[in-house]
Amino acid sequence: MQRLIKLKEPIPATGQGKRGSHIYRVAAEIMCHKGYGATSMNDIAEAAGLTKAGIYHYIRGKEDLLFEIMKYAMDNVERDIIAPAMEVADAEERLRAIVECHTRSLIGGVGAVTIVLEEMTALTPAHRRLITARKRAYLNFIRQTLQQLAREGKLRDVNPTTGAFGLLGMILWISRWYRRDGKITPQETLDDYLEMTMNALLKTAKKSRR
Amino acid sequence: MQRLIKLKEPIPATGQGKRGSHIYRVAAEIMCHKGYGATSMNDIAEAAGLTKAGIYHYIRGKEDLLFEIMKYAMDNVERDIIAPAMEVADAEERLRAIVECHTRSLIGGVGAVTIVLEEMTALTPAHRRLITARKRAYLNFIRQTLQQLAREGKLRDVNPTTGAFGLLGMILWISRWYRRDGKITPQETLDDYLEMTMNALLKTAKKSRR
Numbered sequence: 001m002q003r004l005i006k007l008k009e010p011i012p013a014t015g016q017g018k019r020g021s022h023i024y025r026v027a028a029e030i031m032c033h034k035g036y037g038a039t040s041m042n043d044i045a046e047a048a049g050l051t052k053a054g055i056y057h058y059i060r061g062k063e064d065l066l067f068e069i070m071k072y073a074m075d076n077v078e079r080d081i082i083a084p085a086m087e088v089a090d091a092e093e094r095l096r097a098i099v100e101c102h103t104r105s106l107i108g109g110v111g112a113v114t115i116v117l118e119e120m121t122a123l124t125p126a127h128r129r130l131i132t133a134r135k136r137a138y139l140n141f142i143r144q145t146l147q148q149l150a151r152e153g154k155l156r157d158v159n160p161t162t163g164a165f166g167l168l169g170m171i172l173w174i175s176r177w178y179r180r181d182g183k184i185t186p187q188e189t190l191d192d193y194l195e196m197t198m199n200a201l202l203k204t205a206k207k208s209r210r
Numbered sequence: 211m212q213r214l215i216k217l218k219e220p221i222p223a224t225g226q227g228k229r230g231s232h233i234y235r236v237a238a239e240i241m242c243h244k245g246y247g248a249t250s251m252n253d254i255a256e257a258a259g260l261t262k263a264g265i266y267h268y269i270r271g272k273e274d275l276l277f278e279i280m281k282y283a284m285d286n287v288e289r290d291i292i293a294p295a296m297e298v299a300d301a302e303e304r305l306r307a308i309v310e311c312h313t314r315s316l317i318g319g320v321g322a323v324t325i326v327l328e329e330m331t332a333l334t335p336a337h338r339r340l341i342t343a344r345k346r347a348y349l350n351f352i353r354q355t356l357q358q359l360a361r362e363g364k365l366r367d368v369n370p371t372t373g374a375f376g377l378l379g380m381i382l383w384i385s386r387w388y389r390r391d392g393k394i395t396p397q398e399t400l401d402d403y404l405e406m407t408m409n410a411l412l413k414t415a416k417k418s419r420r
Binding site: 035038122172 | 371376378
């Protein structure tokens with residue numbers, strides 16, 4: 001069996017812990033609302049309840065903050081999706097774990113952080129390489145799971161790369177449309193996403209729990 | 211049967227015709243590459259092979275250009291996806307037409323234009339309302355197709371709204387990963403997307419043509 005990607009560290013703690021993660025989430029919300037280019041460090045300090053001097057205690061500048069938010073986002077992906085899914089030996093169950101963990105994470109509040117992950121062009125080249133490598137590792141993890149399913153005769157007749165991108169697109173889009181105060185509940189969203197993704201990819205998906 | 215959305219005009223011609231559409235595509239490519247905030251009118255003029263005075267013959271300023279690109283993108287959606295799909299009475303075949311037309315349009319070169327459609331926060335409120343209404347009309351068109359499939363007993367047990375967003379996410383993501391010079395051909399991409407989307411949504415999808 002092909003070896004799965006190993007994370008270098010178990011669960012990396014980012015930035016300044018809880019305080020850091022609060023600032024990252026608040027900053028991501030504002031960047032989504034105003035656009036990255038139009039957001040100032042002042043806007044972020046104000047929303048985070050810090051003075052401008054206070055926020056510079058945490059962050060050097062806007063590009064640095066963007067990079068920290070992206071690292072935080074990828075830490076979340078590695079801790080909340082890849083790490084638990086990697087524990088699952090059965091490929092079909094692993095795929096289900098990926099969909100479930102990623103969907104839960106998006107409806108649980110990292111939507112804005114996820115949208116900010118698209119602002120790759122604003123990073124310095126060195127920072128961009130680091131984030132690209134971590135995104136690529138996640139894509140490869142999904143692709144290897146689909147390749148395993150193909151070897152087991154369970155994958156539909158689709159290219160595992162196309163399948164991995166299709167799956168990611170469907171899930172990541174949640175951050176664009178899902179509203180916590182909307183009519184569709186978290187459980188319904190999760191059930192529907194499991195139903196759609198597993199059937200999109202598997203010849204005969206086991207019925208989800210509901 | 212629920213009435214489908216009617217387009218107000220048959221096929222609206224945008225901007226200054228072919229010359230306009232060339233500028234929109236070039237401008238969208240640069241905005242994707244540099245980020246909207248970091249792109250100047252100079253950058254765009256240079257890439258389009260126009261003087262700065264020349265580009266102002268076509269466009270008043272950057273926000274106006276962004277709005278024109280988005281109108282152009284939505285013109286494409288209405289002309290190349292909604293209009294042909296609306297001709298298809300059978301809901302399953304209509305869904306297939308939506309997926310096929312949208313996928314073809316993305317791999318055919320409007321990828322950058324599609325990514326720029328996400329820059330909603332940079333629009334003036336009045337422009338944002340106009341674009342949001344046209345996006346919403348497309349979503350509703352897909353949702354009504356899924357609702358019809360639900361009435362016919364063909365839709366999987368998923369909320370048609372969630373299904374419409376899931377489908378859109380999967381398809382729109384093509385603009386982020388698909389490379390014309392990559393290993394995966396347009397035909398493979400289309401086949402795989404039809405296979406995934408139809409099986410994601412339909413209890414028993416007819417086999418695609420291949």
